[in-house]
Amino acid sequence: MMRDTCDETFELADFLPYLLNQAAEASGQEFQTIYKGRYGMLRTEWRVLFHLGIYGRMTAKEIGERAVIHKTKVSRAVQKLAARRFITRERHAADRRFEYLDLTTAGRAAYRDLHEVARQYDARLTSQFSAEETALLRSMLKRLAGGR
């Protein structure tokens, strides 16, 4: 029968999923109040906006796959963004199941605004670390996120 001979120090505050969650919530808080207050957006809406802003025209399915968001969440975010005239929806002529999404001028303006906010916010968050530490952090997080 094995006993806790090792790792007796394991605590909740060291459990990686818990820590990641706390860090994610704390770091997202301030940015959330900005996109929520300025454009009345929810998190998923912001993500869809950024995907279209950065990667350009694509379908809802592609966004869902890239960002790992369930299709119903994407669908509802798209509806709200379209209602606010931030994105256009265009059926693919050859295969009418697909619907291509793209930013309108207003959507692009909102994207640029929030993109700049995000850039500055990210810079501020990482300013407490060295460049090497930050780079390592990002690479580790990417591995944790993409590791399926």
Next chain:
Amino acid sequence: MMRDTCDETFELADFLPYLLNQAAEASGQEFQTIYKGRYGMLRTEWRVLFHLGIYGRMTAKEIGERAVIHKTKVSRAVQKLAARRFITRERHAADRRFEYLDLTTAGRAAYRDLHEVARQYDARLTSQFSAEETALLRSMLKRLAGGR
């Protein structure tokens, strides 16, 4: 007028709050299916269970402060855990506003089980990194989480 002279490389996939969120969700997924499937628990419920298991008897308010969980979420988690006979609730005699929570035998058993699962899961997650990398990751996450 400033242009994007610097940091043209800023992408969504590098935005720290986004990355943290993706890593948190991905890393929490597997553990979630375990506590959900095995005990029908929600995230807040296992957190409350762990807090009591690790730190011992305390009030709902203390748990909320330590874990940064809103009191209504704690309240509902406590109700469910009490309904499943995982915790006891005892009014403080001197000040009846306070209610002290503690694990029952069944609650302690569930805690020990999930604690062991978490320990192994954490070990598996971090096994892809060196000990130094892992230590640095944890310390950075703590700073991001606690940095208000």
Next chain:
DNA sequence: AGCTAACAGTTGAATTTGTAACTAACAAGG
């Protein structure tokens, strides 16, 4: 063509969460 399966996206009902107002208990000043 006609049938079946797969796919993109939507919708509705049940859960879960967030916000605000609430109850019950105590403290402190008059």
Next chain:
DNA sequence: CCTTGTTAGTTACAAATTCAACTGTTAGCT
């Protein structure tokens, strides 16, 4: 004692999320 204010915890209602079933469309097989 009796306000007034504060605190621990709960509840009600609205908003958001999840899950499953749904529509409309295409592909592939016969």
